[in-house]
Amino acid sequence: MIDLRSDTVTKPTAGMRRAMAAAEVGDDVYGEDPTVNKLQERAAELLGLEAALFVPSGTMGNQIAVKVHTRPGDEVILEADSHIFNYEMGMMAAFSGVLARPIQTARGVLPLEAVAEAIRSAIYYLSRTGLVCIENTHNRKSGAIYPLEAARELLEFAHSKGLPVHLDGARIFNAAVALGLPARELARGLDSVMFCLSKGLGAPVGSLLLGSRAFIEEARRVRKMLGGGMRQAGVLAAAGLYALEHHIDCLAEDHENARLLAQGLAELGSVQLEPVETNIVIFNLKEMSAAEFAEQMKERGILVHAIGPQRIRLVTHLDVSREQIVKAVAAARELLGRD
């Protein structure tokens, strides 16, 4: 099977498994796992933030950030198609007791005027705005990169209003590689950042939450509260360290494969393609339902993700080759090309 459903489906390579087997470990709830500590230091260094915390999932990382930055009753300004709002089980309400103020956008970039309008005035009988969240790259906007200039403007504006900004950077390294910039350039000035090791970087488990020392100290308490304190987690952290050392550069290949995939699909008349900037390809089918397309592709040995009635998402990653992309395009052509 050629699995294009998500970049979460990658399996650890032989080299990564060796690193995991050889990892030095200790009890991380006591702060004594040397490999976890090393991963956290390395991540903080790469992103240019003071401190980092290893968490089991991106969802937990994001929700810890929401909890630490806000108080119950606060409002959180975020993008309407964002992961935090759509795919995290309403946890911002369930756990932090905050209200989402979603803003609809074309490609995930929050316009300053819309943010300004969404911020509550400081009047005692109104709820308080507590946080702004952005997503880079944007999952549901076909891997769109948050333009550096727009991010800096937003950050400056939010800070001028006394609001912290959290980045859901599940795929921040995809953005960095596509822009040819170090990830720290994209993280500069942010109050917190979450990124995933388990997506395109190819690790089996884990994400990192980053911020100031004080923020991470509080985040560690909240992680424990959620049952996310892990013990000999060094075996997992070793996979993460291996991924940061060996797999960041591979993302460029994923982007090249996504472009190739998009080029092939663009030639099919019945496909309406969204812009492709990184490793995610999203399109609408004009004449077939997404469920039918997914079923037919599966019969041809290719797994895709139906994300709407007519909408399909394909994601390139470490475990798909250029040759397999060519096969996937051929299968789509066979299915859609004969109208």
Ligand SMILES: *Cc1c(COP(=O)(O)O)cnc(C)c1O
């Ligand atoms: C995958 C993802 C997450 C976190 O996912 P987990 O499955 O909880 O690790 C968060 N944000 C975005 C944009 C994602 O794509």
